[in-house]
Amino acid sequence: xxxxxxxxxxxxxxxxxxxxxxxxxxxxxxxxxxxxxxxxxxxxxxxxxxxxxxxxxxxxxxxxxxxxxxxxxxxxxxxxxxxxxxxxxxxxxxxxxxxxxxxxxxxxxxxxxx
Amino acid sequence: xxxxxxxxxxxxxxxxxxxxxxxxxxxxxxxxxxxxxxxxxxxxxxxxxxxxxxxxxxxxxxxxxxxxxxxxxxxxxxxxxxxxxxxxxxxxxxxxxxxxxxxxxxxxxxxxxxx
Numbered sequence: 002x003x004x005x006x007x008x009x010x011x012x013x014x015x016x017x018x019x020x021x022x023x024x025x026x027x028x029x030x031x032x033x034x035x036x037x038x039x040x041x042x043x044x045x046x047x048x049x050x051x052x053x054x055x056x057x058x059x060x061x062x063x064x065x066x067x068x069x070x071x072x073x074x075x076x077x078x079x080x081x082x083x084x085x086x087x088x089x090x091x092x093x094x095x096x097x098x099x100x101x102x103x104x105x106x107x108x109x110x111x112x113x114x115x
Numbered sequence: 116x117x118x119x120x121x122x123x124x125x126x127x128x129x130x131x132x133x134x135x136x137x138x139x140x141x142x143x144x145x146x147x148x149x150x151x152x153x154x155x156x157x158x159x160x161x162x163x164x165x166x167x168x169x170x171x172x173x174x175x176x177x178x179x180x181x182x183x184x185x186x187x188x189x190x191x192x193x194x195x196x197x198x199x200x201x202x203x204x205x206x207x208x209x210x211x212x213x214x215x216x217x218x219x220x221x222x223x224x225x226x227x228x229x230x
Contacts, residue, residue, distance in 0.1 A: 043119070044206070044220040057217065091160065102148050102210050104218060106160035 004028040005107035007092050013113045016082060022110045024075040024092030032097040033075040034104060035067060038089040050075060051097050082114045117142045119209050121221035128197045129229050135182075136192045136224045138207030144168075148210040149183070149190045150218070155203040163205070166190065194226075202228045 004027045014020050026033065035047040049057035050069040064086075066078040075092055089111050093104040118141045128134035140149070151163040166174045166183050173181050178198075182191045194201055207221040 041222065043222050044218075046217055049217065089158065093160075103150070103162050103165060105162070106152075108157065108159045111158075 005092060005094055005105050007090075007107035007110050009110060010108065011111045011113075013115060014079070014082065015115055016084070018082075019078070019080040021079065022077040022090055022092075022112075024077075024094075024107055026073055026075075026092075026094040026105070026107075028094060028096075028105060030094035030096045030105070031072045032095050033069060033072075034093040034095075035075065035077055036091040036093065038091055038109070044091065048077075079112075082112075084114050087112055087114045117144075117209050117211055117219050119207055119219050119221040121207055121224050123224045124222070125225045125227070127227045127229060128194070128201075130197055130199060132197055133193060133195045134197055134226065136194075136205050136207075136226065138190045138192070138221060140188050140190065140207070140209050142188070142209065144211075149181075150208040150210070151179070151181070151190075151192045152206045152208060152220075153201075153203045154206065154223075155200075160206070164192070197228050199228050199230060202226055 006025050008023045032051045034049050037045045046059050047061045048067040053069050064081050068076040089109045091109045092107040095104045120139045147168045149166045152160050153163045154160045164174050164176045164179050173183050178195045180193045204223045204225050206223045208218045211217045
């Protein structure tokens, strides 16, 4: 248990559906991240929120829309996805302070787009 | 741009033996951090060990230690007295400079532990 939870753990959606992934951290952190993990590829950073402000959008298609309403919650809204978007989506958080560079990860949401 | 390379897609070790996982990276920065993360079959990524580039001493965490060779840009992970619970995917990661604390990951090494 690392203090970062993600729901749902598994999601199957059609290409025309709209769904949201949720991440919650209980560690008092103030920076949160979304990563995409595909087979045989390095983790890809998607979005970074620091102090509730989006500070990085790593050329992610607009069909992925993040939301960070407060420092404990992070959402990833999905709409009109493509089959190649099927992957494990990982959320991570860290304390935005000097010398605290470790990121703590959630268990991930396994997304399948049909 | 920084890159991280893990050249061993899969490794296997006998229980109680020692195994070393390789990682090399490319960067022009002089001050940075390196990490090893473990991802067991349950999928939760766990930090194993970290190394500050300005420290010459290799980091150690119980049975896990690193061999950090800054000039060679090499950062290998040694697991001593391997246990069945060590079986997992291991990722090497580099922390890039800047306020976002972006981590750049390698492709991972899948470690199997044989009883």
